Amino acid sequence: MDTTHTNGNRSHHHILPETTVLVVVVFIIIIILLIAIFIIILLLRRINSPKPNGNISNNNSNNKNGMFNAHSTIQINDTAGRLDMKKGCIFGGSPCSLPSATSKGVQVFTYKELQTATDDFAQANLVGTGGFGTVYRGTLRDGTLSAVKMLSREGKQGERAFRSEVDLLSRLRCPYLVDLLGYCADNRHRLIVFEYMPNGTLHDNLHLHDGRSQLLNWGVRLRIALDCARALEFLHEHTTPSVIHRDFKSTNILLDENFRAKVSDFGLAKIGSDKLNGMISTRVLGTTGYLAPEYASTGKLTTKSDVYSYGVVLLELLTRRVPIDTNRPPGEHVLVSWALPRLTNRTALEEMVDPNLHGQFSKKDLIQVAAIAAMCVQTEADYRPLMTDVVQSLIHIVHTLTSGSSTSSFRINKRVSPR
CATH class of the missing domain: 3.30.200.20 (Phosphorylase Kinase; domain 1)
Incomplete structure (x- = not known):
């Protein structure tokens, strides 16, 4: 009798731990399943929700003219x-x-x-x-x-x-x-x-010896630089995949009656890679002096190739020199190689600026624009900025001009337009 009772107690003590373990295991499994379901729901919501584009929204907040619809993205097949x-x-x-x-x-x-x-x-x-x-x-x-x-x-x-x-x-x-x-x-x-763009090309206004460059004061040149940067930003970052202009240069920048710029000539444009910083291989086409080094040597084309070309145009606006000029003294034939070391030297920088500007600019603004140009024409494509970054930097400079005492620098000479 006592032996049976003892054995029954022993069995009872063995059953209780096994039941407890089973309950704990089931509870843990339920918790894990709930967590997994929660994570899956979050992932599905993220995938189905519209992808925000911070750059576009940010640009809209800085653009009083309503440049873009914040949620508009052009999808390219x-x-x-x-x-x-x-x-x-x-x-x-x-x-x-x-x-x-x-x-x-x-x-x-x-x-x-x-x-x-x-x-x-x-x-x-x-x-x-x-x-x-x-x-x-x-x-x-x-x-x-x-x-x-x-x-x-x-x-x-x-x-x-x-x-x-x-x-x-x-x-x-x-x-x-x-x-x-x-x-x-x-x-x-x-x-x-x-x-029709009545003031012709930026190239003609800068480089023809007919007095036209006198119309392009410091403020007007900065607005042209900003307009062009916004054009490339739109092509590179507001379309999917990006569009690479491939022939961005001063002759393909047109000026309206108020000397506001628009980019033209898309005959060589290419649809870019849909991968981040992706490149495509293509024939080397374009204009000598504006071609990015990696594209000219390998045919590998990215949006950063356009950024390099933009930097060359920015140097044209600063110096009123053409990208390649064999009539210059030795060492000055190629604009980029001549200008690059001077862009970080304040004394040399002021000396290289177009004399037609007559020093009518802020030295602080000049240094900032020179820094943008220096970054854009870097030999290594990875070191060049995105056009969104260029736009934001120029917006700040232009805003300083328009809100400060330099507002008059945006006024255009009342001379009759040559076109």
Whole structure:
């Protein structure tokens, strides 16, 4: 009797620990499952929520002109080379479908219509020539003043440049890119019609010896630099994948009646990699003096290649020197190699500035702009800044000018525009 009772007690003592362990294990498993479910819910919410773009929102807060819609991102189908605006228009939140040839103000012209608009491409209406064609001033049937570019290159490269420019500009809407009004693909004729920019190219205003550079005072030059930086920021960071201009230079920067700048000529533009800092391999095309070293030597193209070209243009604005000038003394032929060591030397920096500025600038602002230029033309692409960083730096400088005593530096000489 006593033995049975003792054995029963022993069995009871063995059962209790096993039950307790089982309860604890089940409880732990439940906790782990709950934590896992919570983590999965968080991940799903993050994936499904719209991805914020801090740069765009930040730029909007600094841009009183409503430069971009904060939640607009242009999605580019890289394989087809087409743009798909799935997130809304640049200037509004309504959905946009892929534009047809006649949507968004883009018209299809006949060759005869453009012949009439330019007075049969009269020499008097010639406003410029470039690597891809000749540009004429024209008046369309509705009275709109326009610039008509007649492409001169034949063959696959010319056709590719024509299609690339029309395709991109019919979809990229930004106040710092030249507006595409229409095009002509009549038989063998290939013409593109743009908005007319009465003050011509930045190159002509800086480098032609006709007094035009006198119109570009310090404030005006900074606004041009900021407009161009915003154009590249839009191409690089507000489109997915990015768009690489590949031929950014002073002849492709056009000035309106108020000397505000817009970037033009997208014949060589490339759709960039959709990977962060990704590069693409392509033929080396562009203009000597503006080509980034790594692109010129290897054909590896990234958005940082455009940043280098932008730095060269910024040096042009500072010095009024062309990128390559064999008429200069030895050691001064290449603008970047001549300017780079001087950008960090205050005395040399002031000496290299365009004499036409007559010292009418803040030394502090000059040092800051020189620092931006020095970073942009670094030999190593990784050391160059993003265009968003350049924009923010220039906004600060321009804001200082407009809010300080230098407001008059933005006023344009009342001389009649040469164009």
